[in-house]
Amino acid sequence: MKMNGSQILIQALIDQGVDTIFGYPGGSVLNIYDALYERQEDIRHVLTSHEQGAAHAADGYARSTGKTGVCLATSGPGATNLVTGIATAYMDSVPVVAITGNVSTDLLGRDSFQEVNIAGITMPITKHNFIVQRVEDLAATVRKAFIIANSGRKGPVLIDIPKDVTAAVTEYVRLPKFRIRKLPKVDETEFANAMEVIKEAKRPLIYAGGGIISANAMRELMRFSKQMDIPICTSIMGRTAVPYDYDLYLGLVGMHGTPVANYATLNADLIIAIGARFSDRVAGNREEFGKNAKIIHFDIDASEISKNVHSDISIVGDARYILKHMLEVMPTTKHTEWTKTLKDFRTKLGLPKPKAGDMVDPRDLALTLHTIVGEDAIIVTDVGQHQMIMAQYYQFSRPRSFVSSCGLGTMGFGMGAAIGAKIANPNRPVILVTGDGSFHMNMNEMATAVSEHLPIVVLIFNNHVLGMVRQWQTLFYEHRYSQTTIDRQTDYVKLAEAFGGKGLRIRTRHDIVSVMQEAMNSDVPCIVDCWIDKDDCVYPIIPPGKSAKDIIIGN
Structure with a gap:
């Protein structure tokens, strides 16, 4: 079937399972919007008030579902207005495909009206980006974008399409829905070493990040924690990886973390980090974080290993796969004294209570x-x-x-x-x-x-x-x-x-x-x-660059 580039784009998105696009029209994407008009029964377009709103909407769509969010903008200012939203998704590893129009290929590089090198601008804040200069490459590029956005550590991908490519006609060959690329197998020697260290630990602590949610490993995390009797603290990205009322959940760790979670990092003899990156808001003083503990780091992104805090043992892989593997080989264990110590500490020193009075706390x-x-x-x-x-x-x-x-x-x-x-x-x-x-x-x-x-x-x-x-x-x-x-x-x-x-x-x-x-x-x-009161402060707080020993509990 022969189609123009715009029709191919919309069909390729539908083939990849897309049901909603957030966007804002403009000159360079008029052909695409004409194709959307033809397919309005098959794919929903949400017209935002600003392109940044479209990028954030695609992000919110993705975070709340685990699906890939899609946004669309025209060239020049339309494209640059997506940048903050793309960077937001990149920092939090959210799968988003951002599509921008551009001036025709013969006008590229000539400072044409509403021309900008959006691929160059977004290179540091995307997993990959494409400039499609041949209509014959468009469908395959869309599929590649979804594969990249969802494989390994997830994140945003940009596809920039010149206007003449959206009008050119070629034969369309339907491609199957994307499949996530498989990761290399886990290093069994390192895995065995990690298991021995976990077995020997007397005061272990799990530090769980957003990678748990991204990998849909919440159930496996809870099972591992129960089986091994290991308390869990989370980064803010990992906040919903554990139900609030789970008896081994210590709460947030780091700058605005709970006193007990930060106490645990000071006193643990082993910290097991899963899908987390030891950001400055968690680690603070990197030399002091987990100073008395061995650190095992499980992460899907090899570049995160020992980037912020040195890991004694590290395994690159999918969090769900690693946790399943550990559940199969690890014995049921108890750390009664350690968990009692933490529960007693939490009873004595919890988060600040709401203040009395008429004003909203x-x-x-x-x-x-x-x-x-x-x-x-x-x-x-x-x-x-x-x-x-x-x-x-x-x-x-x-x-x-x-x-x-x-x-x-x-x-x-x-x-x-x-x-x-x-x-x-x-x-x-x-x-x-x-x-x-x-x-x-x-x-x-x-x-x-x-x-x-x-x-x-x-x-x-x-x-x-x-x-x-x-x-x-x-x-x-x-x-x-x-x-x-x-x-x-x-x-x-x-x-x-x-x-x-x-x-x-x-x-x-x-x-x-x-x-x-x-x-x-x-x-x-x-x-x-x-x-609310302008002088109300968020406590606890660890001053920037300090360690959990410097925590300010507040009132």
């Missing part, structure tokens, strides 16, 4: 929110104090129910990501928890949520400041508040109504239940303006 809000929305809800966040509070206090029990930019820390991520998560999960409640600083960055996507009839709840922690930056100025800059008191005059209730949504307000803690219940029952997108 964000911790109380996070705990109460769970009782209202239920365990089926997907919580999306922007970046800042609200993000940390939700990661610390919200009682997550299902994998992929926490969607947040953890590596890049992208303020403005939330609205697009919430849209993507809701479209991918229409029957699940989706709540965006954001700050007034983050929300102002991409609040234009409220228009998209209204147009697409998505009853998302947007809960704004409104303290009139850039909360996390202000907290650092309080703790580390002697209260010099430079440009962090934003004090916008935005009326969020009226704003919601102007967009065609619903607006509500929480002034005191007594309003939380009734207002949030009303918001959850809304059939249109709803913004909830929640007033």
Whole structure:
């Protein structure tokens, strides 16, 4: 069957299992949008308000499902507007295929109108990118992009297509849906060494990251922890790898981790890192992290081994495969004294309790929110104090129910990501928890949520400041508040109504239940303006570059 390049692109995406594209049209992709018009019954296009919103929506779609998110933009500014979203997906290993149009091949390199070398720009923040210069290569390139995005350590791939390629005609040969490339077999000698060290450990600790969720290894992780009686702490990316009420779960580790998780890293004689990368927000002072422990690192990406913290034993491979293999060969073990020590420590020193009084305490809000929305809800966040509070206090029990930019820390991520998560999960409640600083960055996507009839709840922690930056100025800059008191005059209730949504307000803690219940029952997108204290800080906190010994518990 003969097709033009645009028709081939859409058919190839459908062949790879794509049902939704997030995008924004423009001159260089007009042919592609014409093909989308022809196939609108077969593939859904969501028109965002800005290309960055499209990239974040594709990301949220992918994180909440494990599928590949797809976004589409025109050349020049359309393409560059995707960059922050692509970088966000890259830092958190999220499979996204970003498609951009470009000027015709004969205009490339001539500083043509809306021309930009998007492949060059995105080279450091993609797993791979393609410039398709022959229509005959287009279908195969699409399939390769999906293979690369989903094989090994997942991540974004960019396909740049000049306009003349989208118009050229060739014979289309359907290609099968992508298959993930197999990894090399695990080194059995290193595996045997790791098993012996685990057997000998008296105070072992599992440090689980986002790789557990990416590999769908949550069940295997829990079984291994139970079989070997080993406590688990997680990075923020691994937050939903373990249910909040699992008796061996210690909570988050690192800068805003629980006292007991950080205590465990100081006192463990073995740390087993699985699908985690010892980022600065976890390790802090790299020379001090796990100083008294041997470290075993299991990761799918060889470049992560000993990059930040030296590993005594390392195995490159898929987390699920490695955990299954260990379950087959490891005996049932008990570490009664160690687990009792940690439980006693947690009883004596837990996370700070919500404060009494009429003013809304964000911790109380996070705990109460769970009782209202239920365990089926997907919580999306922007970046800042609200993000940390939700990661610390919200009682997550299902994998992929926490969607947040953890590596890049992208303020403005939330609205697009919430849209993507809701479209991918229409029957699940989706709540965006954001700050007034983050929300102002991409609040234009409220228009998209209204147009697409998505009853998302947007809960704004409104303290009139850039909360996390202000907290650092309080703790580390002697209260010099430079440009962090934003004090916008935005009326969020009226704003919601102007967009065609619903607006509500929480002034005191007594309003939380009734207002949030009303918001959850809304059939249109709803913004909830929640007033909180500008001086409220997130604790515990380990100062940047310090170790768990320097933890500030707070009040």
